[in-house]
Amino acid sequence: MGSSRIWDVVVVGAGGAGLTAARRARESGADVLVLNKGLVGRTGATITSGGGISVSGNVLAGLGLDVDPTDTEQDFAEDTIRSGRFISDQSLVQSMVEDVGAELGALMAMGVKPRVSKRAPGHSSGRGVHVTGPDMQKAVTTGATRAGVLFREDFLSAGLLRDAEGAVVGVTGLDRRTGEVAEIDARAVVIATGGTTSNWRLRTAPEELAGEGHAMALEAGAALIESEMLQFLPCCVIAPEIWKGIQFPWTIGPQAGVRAWLLNRYGERFLQRWDPVNIELATRDVVAAGSAAEVAAGRGSPNGGVYLSWAHLPRDIIDNMPLWSKSLSRDGRYQGFDFTPLIERIKAGYAIEVAPAAHFSLGGIHIDVDGDTGVPGLYACGEAAGGVHGSNRLSGNAGAQMLVQGARAGLAAARASRRNGLPAPAVNRAELQERVRAPMEREAGIAPLEVAERLGALTDSALSPVRDGTRIDAAIVEIGDIRRSVLPQLAVRQRDPGYNRDWSTAIECRAAVDVLEAALLGARARGHSLGAHQRTDSLDEAARPAPFHGLVRATGGALVHETRAVAFPVLAP
Amino acid sequence: MTHIRLRLNRDGSEEIARFDLPDDPAESGISGTWEGASVSTALQYLQRKVDPSLAYVLSCRRGLCDLCAVRIDGKVETACTTPLRDGMLIEPTRASLQLRDTVVELSLVRRHRVA
Ligand SMILES: Cc1cc2nc3c(=O)[nH]c(=O)nc-3n(C[C@H](O)[C@H](O)[C@H](O)COP(=O)(O)OP(=O)(O)OC[C@H]3O[C@@H](n4cnc5c(N)ncnc54)[C@H](O)[C@@H]3O)c2cc1C
Ligand code: FES
Numbered sequence: 134m135g136s137s138r139i140w141d142v143v144v145v146g147a148g149g150a151g152l153t154a155a156r157r158a159r160e161s162g163a164d165v166l167v168l169n170k171g172l173v174g175r176t177g178a179t180i181t182s183g184g185g186i187s188v189s190g191n192v193l194a195g196l197g198l199d200v201d202p203t204d205t206e207q208d209f210a211e212d213t214i215r216s217g218r219f220i221s222d223q224s225l226v227q228s229m230v231e232d233v234g235a236e237l238g239a240l241m242a243m244g245v246k247p248r249v250s251k252r253a254p255g256h257s258s259g260r261g262v263h264v265t266g267p268d269m270q271k272a273v274t275t276g277a278t279r280a281g282v283l284f285r286e287d288f289l290s291a292g293l294l295r296d297a298e299g300a301v302v303g304v305t306g307l308d309r310r311t312g313e314v315a316e317i318d319a320r321a322v323v324i325a326t327g328g329t330t331s332n333w334r335l336r337t338a339p340e341e342l343a344g345e346g347h348a349m350a351l352e353a354g355a356a357l358i359e360s361e362m363l364q365f366l367p368c369c370v371i372a373p374e375i376w377k378g379i380q381f382p383w384t385i386g387p388q389a390g391v392r393a394w395l396l397n398r399y400g401e402r403f404l405q406r407w408d409p410v411n412i413e414l415a416t417r418d419v420v421a422a423g424s425a426a427e428v429a430a431g432r433g434s435p436n437g438g439v440y441l442s443w444a445h446l447p448r449d450i451i452d453n454m455p456l457w458s459k460s461l462s463r464d465g466r467y468q469g470f471d472f473t474p475l476i477e478r479i480k481a482g483y484a485i486e487v488a489p490a491a492h493f494s495l496g497g498i499h500i501d502v503d504g505d506t507g508v509p510g511l512y513a514c515g516e517a518a519g520g521v522h523g524s525n526r527l528s529g530n531a532g533a534q535m536l537v538q539g540a541r542a543g544l545a546a547a548r549a550s551r552r553n554g555l556p557a558p559a560v561n562r563a564e565l566q567e568r569v570r571a572p573m574e575r576e577a578g579i580a581p582l583e584v585a586e587r588l589g590a591l592t593d594s595a596l597s598p599v600r601d602g603t604r605i606d607a608a609i610v611e612i613g614d615i616r617r618s619v620l621p622q623l624a625v626r627q628r629d630p631g632y633n634r635d636w637s638t639a640i641e642c643r644a645a646v647d648v649l650e651a652a653l654l655g656a657r658a659r660g661h662s663l664g665a666h667q668r669t670d671s672l673d674e675a676a677r678p679a680p681f682h683g684l685v686r687a688t689g690g691a692l693v694h695e696t697r698a699v700a701f702p703v704l705a706p
Numbered sequence: 707m708t709h710i711r712l713r714l715n716r717d718g719s720e721e722i723a724r725f726d727l728p729d730d731p732a733e734s735g736i737s738g739t740w741e742g743a744s745v746s747t748a749l750q751y752l753q754r755k756v757d758p759s760l761a762y763v764l765s766c767r768r769g770l771c772d773l774c775a776v777r778i779d780g781k782v783e784t785a786c787t788t789p790l791r792d793g794m795l796i797e798p799t800r801a802s803l804q805l806r807d808t809v810v811e812l813s814l815v816r817r818h819r820v821a
Contacts, residue, residue, distance in 0.1 A: 166820065171763070174814040175771040267770055274814060284815045308821070310805065315821075334735075339765045373742030374731075375789055379768060436737055469769010469787035582754050586735075625758070629716070632761035632806045634753055 140166045141550035142543070143304055143319035145290045145346055148177035149532070150515020151325030152273035152282075153236070153539030154504075154546070158323075159280040163547040166317065167277065168288045168304060170326075170341050174274040178327050178338050178493075178516065182266035185250065185529030186536070187213075190258055192234035196241065198249050204258040206230040207703075212256050213530060214704045216416075217523020218664045219680045220359065223703040225521040228502040229530070229537045236536035237262065245272045255416060255527040269532075285317070290345060291569050291640050293322060293353045293511065294559035301353055301510035302556035305565040309637060312630020314569045316562060320550035323504065323542050324350055324513040328494030329648045330363070331641075333596075334589045336378050336491040337366050346517045348644035350498045351651070351692070355506035356684040358519040359496035360648065361655030362665050364526050365489035365598045367420035368395070370475075371438045378490045381467045381475070382441050384460035387413045387420065391454065395424060396440040396484065397432040403439070418525050418598075421489035422667035425598035428488070429669070440484035451480055489598050493531060495522045495665060496655070499684060504542025510553065512546045514538035520682070524664025571623070572639035578624030581638035587615060588645050596652055601670045605657050612650045620646060647692070651685040654694040658683050680706065708740045708790065710748055713797040714807050716759070722795070725752055745785035745796060746774050749808065761806040775799050776808045 141163035144155045151167060159165045170176065190204030209230045214221050237247065247262035264272070287309040294303035294316060303318040326346030330338035347357055368383035370376040386393035395413050397403050407423040408415035415423075424439045433439055443451055455461045465473035475485060497519030504512040515535045522530060572581065595608035620643055625635035661678075662671040680699040685692050708727045713720065727740050727748060734751055736743055749762040762785075765773045769787040776785050777797040785796070785808075796808060803810035813819065 171765055172773060172813055175773045175812065176765045180771050181766045181768060278815055278818050282818070284819050285821055286813055286815070286819060339767065339771075341765060372737035373739075374737045374747055375742060375744040375787070377737065469784055580758075627759045629759055632809060633759075634761070635758055 139318045139320065139556060140164055141319070142321050142323060142546045143168060143317055144323045144325055144543070145304060146177070146325035146327060146515070146517065147173040147274070147284070148179040148325065148327055148515060149269055149273050149535040150517070150539035151323070152277040153536055154323045154325055154514055154543030155282040156273070156277045156280045157540045157543035158547040159277070159282050161544055161547045163550050165282045167282055167284050168290050168306060168317065169284065169286055170289050172286050173284050174270055176339065176341055177270075178342065179273070179535065180266045180270040181337070181339060182269065182532065184263040184265045184269060184532070185261055186233065186237060186247070186264060186532035187256065187261040187527065187529035188233050188237055188533065189230060190260060193249070193262065196234065196238055198247070198262065200249055201258050204260055208257060209260060211704050213527055214523070216255055216525050216527045218525065219523065219701075219706045220663070220682060220699055221523035222358075222520035222682070223701060224502050225500075227703055228541065229521055229533050232537040232540065233533040236540055240264070240272055240536075243272060243276055245269075250529070261529040288315075289637055289640055290326070290349065292561075292565040293349045294318070294565065295353060295561055296557035297560050298557070299354060299508065300557070301508060302559050305562070305569060307569055307636065307640060310631055312633060312636070314566055318556060320553040320556055321510050321512065321546035323546045324498060324511070324517050325515045325539065325542070326517045328497070328516040329645070330491045330494060332588055332645045332649060333363075333491030333592045335369065335371065335488055337369060337380055338492060343641035343645050344648035345641065345644040346513070347498060348647040350506060350508070350511065350513060351647055351685070351687045353511055354508045354687070355511060355513070356499040356686045357496060357648070357651045358499040358682055358684055359524070359655065360519070360651040360685055361596070361653075361659060361683065362495035362524050363491060363596065363652070364417070364493040364495050364665050365421035366492035367417055367424055367489045368441050368487040369490035371486050371488045372436045376470060376475070379468070379470065380490070381460065381472055382485045382487050384467070385454060385458050386441055386443070389458045389460065390414065391443075392446070394442045394445060395420070396442055397427045398434060399432060403427050403432070416525065418665050418667070421598040424487070424489055426669065429597075429599055434486045436486050438486040438488035441487045442484035443479050444482045444484065448480070493526060495519065495524065495526055496652070500538070500542075502541060503545035504538055505545060510549060512542040514542035524666060569640065572625050573628065573630070573633070573636050575622070575624040578622040579619055580626055581623050581635050581642050584615060584619055584623065584642040585638055587611075588642065588649060591649065596649070596656065598665070599667050599669050600656055601668060602657070602660070605653055609650070609653050609657065612646060612653060616646050616650070650692050654685055654692060655683040658694050658696065708792045710790070711793070711795045712807070713795070715798070715804050716806060725756060727751070740790050743790050745776065745778065745788045745790055745794070748790050749785065761809045763809055773812065775812070
């Protein structure tokens with residue numbers, strides 16, 4: 134099955150992180166194959182990004198950009214660590230702030246023209262640049278193809294091939310076009326599959342990010358870090374369906390600094406209880422948690438959100454918003470949509486029903502500064518990797534993470550491939566083949582879509598922006614039940630091998646069960662509210678433990694959570 | 707009852723099929739009316755509940771990636787940003803690029819592909 138070729142480096146995922154890794158590995162002499170679930174350059178979060186990339190002012194000035202040159206890498210690192218509430222892996226923060234300038238410089242040398250950011254929410258300085266999502270995705274795609282990287286598209290990676298010693302020697306996956314279950318042999322593998330946000334029903338993020346990369350890494354012996362930490366973007370549309378999850382109200386409201394009010398169904402500005410000074414202009418974790426808490430307490434709007442209202446503002450301000458907001462053009466267009474009807478509703482004095490949407494995976498695969506997972510031959514980078522943001526992420530820091538970690542992981546994987554010589558034979562080929570094929574070959578069973586629906590209900594209940602122990606415990610029981618009694622029975626409803634969506638969904642669900650169980654174990658272990666993890670039953674502040682990391686590993690067939698103290702080489706609390 | 711027509715193509719055989727959408731979209735977790743939903747939402751619904759073999763593609767859901775492009779009543783549009791209309795005809799953007807149903811070859815890296 135598959136080709137007999139052995140690649141130096143195989144990269145899984147073709148977003149900004151994966152294609153940067155692929156380009157760097159190729160430039161350092163490796164032959165590189167990128168596997169992507171969908172079409173390269175048309176899938177993943179990178180293309181949807183607002184385009185922020187944080188870089189300290191002194192470094193940007195060195196690249197010839199007109200910015201505040203007194204801002205330093207140390208300032209950038211400290212803002213990042215404080216925003217993450219001191220659970221960031223500070224070595225990852227340090228490499229991000231130090232290396233991002235060089236990576237941005239490399240993009241500029243390839244013709245990318247960044248726009249300097251005037252405001253960078255959460256940062257102490259107007260730090261960083263913008264490159265629109267589509268421009269960024271195009272630049273990294275062109276960079277990788279020019280360097281001589283090759284691709285396999287519509288390839289859903291599902292498992293890692295391992296030798297008798299446990300080293301990673303390739304990838305098994307499903308060619309979605311043909312239905313072939315293929316093996317790709319490699320000396321080193323880089324996971325760059327992005328976040329796990331598709332497992333939430335209301336999300337800003339694209340369709341295909343369920344967490345197979347995370348599950349593959351777990352199974353191979355890597356750890357996941359801070360899996361419970363998920364960033365929600367507040368004030369996203371919940372109805373009508375066509376605009377669901379779009380952050381347009383946020384971008385023309387609080388994000389633009391406009392004093393729109395968030396109200397519950399009693400008309401109360403409930404965020405006054407959370408942050409009496411900043412209210413709606415509080416950080417996104419606070420706005421998200423405050424909004425979700427109103428809904429949980431039964432004070433929400435009919436569609437399960439809260440009201441964002443501009444009605445107290447004079448029409449002059451509302452009519453002139455296009456003058457001041459980058460997101461609001463005169464013709465009402467935002468990304469692919471015409472939002473004129475929504476703007477007309479605002480002008481007519483209506484509020485917009487909004488809710489926090491799953492936006493970004495703060496946690497992920499545990500790596501060191503070289504993207505090394507600790508499993509021989511296995512690297513990870515970008516949103517798939519956790520630890521750098523701690524419990525909250527500053528604007529533009531995902532852009533910086535993606536470029537820096539992508540480059541580091543690509544170079545390290547290329548180095549490892551030179552060391553690794555001819556890979557030893559994989560010992561789990563047959564096992565992975567059988568597992569990937571199982572839902573296709575089973576005569577009858579449970580439709581994958583039903584599991585996806587159960588998992589959606591589970592994240593809504595237990596892993597929303599506000600959490601409590603009772604729901605978390607119930608969800609742990611539920612996911613154990615899905616793992617034991619449902620996964621072994623997944624079966625497609627029709628057997629055409631090509632473009633079989635049930636088959637892909639079955640593979641995604643299996644991974645989702647792992648990443649969501651890890652998130653629940655992490656959530657249970659954090660009894661205190663911290664950043665994106667807000668508990669309505671948060672324990673007594675006097676008993677708050679010192680900052681700790683939560684790590685989940687697959688040990689003896691079960692997922693096990695352990696804690697580890699945080700080190701503070703850059704900044705202590 | 708809202709309905710759409712789809713040009714289906716599987717293993718070389720082609721037909722235009724009519725699909726009726728249920729009166730209450732809320733039962734399938736869809737907010738509001740079908741007219742407030744996108745063409746992509748309808749395709750997703752049909753694959754999930756009516757015809758498991760229906761092929762469609764979807765990624766960003768916001769008109770940025772063009773992956774979901776289809777021909778709607780003759781005009782090429784992104785399905786995720788186009789509101790559903792009763793009776794609309796949905797076809798692949800170009801017959802010569804058709805892979806299955808509405809899915810067409812839109813690769814940007816075709817010359818750099820193995821397999
Ligand atoms: C709406 C939105 C706006 C954002 N705005 C900003 C911003 O302004 N600033 C900022 O810093 N960050 C922003 N972010 C976050 C940022 O865009 C992402 O964190 C970043 O782009 C992630 O890049 P990546 O390469 O790690 O992953 P992605 O770009 O998500 O790429 C992952 C790729 O892996 C592929 N893949 C997944 N699973 C598999 C599999 N099993 N097999 C093969 N391939 C697979 C996917 O198809 C995808 O192409 C935003 C995110 C969203 C959703
Ligand atoms: S899914 Fe990206 S444009 Fe429609």
